[in-house]
Amino acid sequence: MQLRSIALATLAALSLSALQAQYASKVVGYSTGDGFADGYTDPSSALGAPSRVTPGTFGGPVDPFSGPYLKTQLVSVGTGGSLTVRFDAPVKNSPANPFGADFQVFGNSFFVVTNGFDQDFNYIGAPATDGQVFGLGTSTTRISVSDDGLTYFTLSPTLSPDLKSLFPTDGSGDFGKPVDPSVRASDFAGLTLDGVRTLYGGSGGGTAYDIAWARDGQGNAVALDRINFVRVEVLTGKVEIDGFSAVAVPEPSTWALVGIGLGALVVIRRQR
DSSP states (O other): HHHHHHHHHHHHHHHHHHHHHHOOEEEEEEEEOOOOOOOOOOGGGSSSSSOOOOTTTTTOOOOOTOOOOOTTTTTEEEOEEEEEEEEEEEEOOOOTSGOOEEEEOOOOOOOEEEEEEEEEEEEEEEEEEEEEEETTTTTTEEEEESSSSSSSSEEOOTOOOSSSSSSOOTTTSSSOOOOOOOGGGGTTTOOBHHHHHHHHHBBEEEEEEEEGGGGGGSOOOOOOEEEEEEEEEEEEEEEOEEEEEOOOOOHHHHHHHHHHHHHHHHHHHHHH
């Protein structure tokens, strides 16, 4: 029993630590800008994990066809506005991360359903998309990062995608795992939810960014090992933000601890 308790405690502690470190934890600054969505002005809505479920009578699971939409889930930033958040644990710049991505930002985009219902909204089959993303191309954003909260470096605009782009949130997926950036909107044409999730490869979606894209005021690359702050500025249009996550890749030492915990559980099962 003692060995079982130690194993379970180890796994629980590792899971809790990962959850606490994965998401933005504090709003450092917020300015609505112009043209923001009325009523969506609580910046704390962008803290913690992105939405997995939209509560309420008309709610349900958040998936690539059904994004979050409540005022308690999203904060809106209009033209000239910004949102700056802090992570408690540093977000590391690691080339070993999947696709080199270090953090992600989640919004309320979703794939447009092009079939599945007839003109009278009668269900005729599994909803599918032609790859169109609601809101795609309606805004431009600038992402900046900082390790100390004082000096910010802008991510290269030629490398950084705008927020209202791929990939819509899938609440059943892993928010610490990015989608393969080589996947394009046209690749989703004709796919139902199952097909979309296959292309996501277990990811929870989101727009992914690499800290290595950081540039100084002269456009020169800046070497940052880690950051704690992310700032989103809206240059045109508006965006709604649901959350921020660090790409979750456990250190080798963490994997070793997980192995110990799992090994202990195997021993316990064999003993039984």
